[in-house]
Amino acid sequence: MLQEFDLPARWTSLIQDYFSEAVHNLAQMWPDEQSLEISYRTIEGFDTEFANDIVKNPDLHFHAANQALRQFLIDAGSPTMYPFVRIKHLPSDQVRTVSQLRADDIGQMLALDSVVTKISGVRPRIYSAQFECMACNHAMVINQPNEQELIEPVECEQITGGCGRPKRQTRFALNHKESILINSQFIELQELPEQMKGGIQPERIICIGEHDLAGKLNPGDRVKANGVLFIRSQRKGGKDTPVFDIFLRIQSLERQNIPLEEISITEDEELEIKELARRPDI
Ligand SMILES: [Zn+2]
Structure with missing residues (x-):
């Protein structure tokens, strides 16, 4: 494991080296934009060991990353902004379906390919x-x-x-x-129809989306939800039991497709699609 006290300094250099323009834009766009999206691939390019450590100790990194990002905004004269770093594009060995989740995955940063089935109201x-x-x-x-x-x-x-x-x-x-x-919201995710084995009920997981992630999703949306798994005791008769329920705290979202009603086709694209439709190999 990397030294915990080094993390804010490492995040500061990463943001400085790769994202100073993005941080500047974030301050301009606030509060419409409240987070800085960072691809895991960029972090790997910066330092592979550091990137690996994020997957293993995500909460320490999120804290350090948010702290580093906030300091940039404070230094730029915006002390009232509380921005979030959101890490996307996790390596493929961190991608799971809901039914693949196991005890070993708890506390790690994972990506869940899924569809939104239910959302709660957004609460502060x-x-x-x-x-x-x-x-x-x-x-x-x-x-x-x-x-x-x-x-x-x-x-x-x-x-x-x-x-x-x-x-x-x-x-x-x-x-x-x-x-x-x-803002905080509960979001229920379910595995995708194509991930299920025949005749088995699709598995679901309750997730928590916070800050600018609350209120972003609708039932039916297909998303890759990146986040950290955590457990809570199931309660019986007001007492904790040794059986746990598993939850995902969402750290970032990647939309897998655009909802149908939002697709607007321009004339050029329409031509292209017609041409593609004529090709026998597609
Ligand atoms: Zn006192």
Whole structure:
């Protein structure tokens, strides 16, 4: 594994070397564009070992990549933008169908070829929470990695000027106004009809799409969903069981085709298609 403390620096050089123009454009397009798409192939060209490490330790890399990208925007005078790096075009040995998913895949970055079957409403969730210590009014920020629980401070942070009281000696109040919310959506993906073996029910997986990925998909869309598999205990009678459900946190999306109604054919293309139709070899 690469040294964790090196990751933000490596991401900074990668973005600097290959994407400075794209970062500039992102700042111009904000908030219509909120993420920087990076092809895995570009990262492989930059450093193969670094690229391999992303697949094995994706969450560390996403954090470092987002941090590095955000720093570029801060340096360019845009401190209020929270952009996301989205990695696409994973190597073919990381591509799975839903029914191929196994315990070994948990925690890795994978690509799922699939079709969208259901979507939930888009809901806000706290991404970065600001808490205030009720004893001394000190404010502190706690990042919230998932939708499962709100993580509170363990103690009032002395390092940032707080009183140091542990949780049991004070109370921490969530300051909604100063917390950062992002959009979040549940998306159900199903394996493609051509991936199923005869007579077997298609398998499905619940995914989470956040930030600018929420609200992007519709039932029927064929997508390659790149993301990280994680597990949660199945609950029975209010208790966790040793059996797990598997979920995908989507990191990036690649559309596999354009929905029919969105295809508009220009005259030139129409001619080309007619010519192609006359060729006996197609
Ligand atoms: Zn305090």
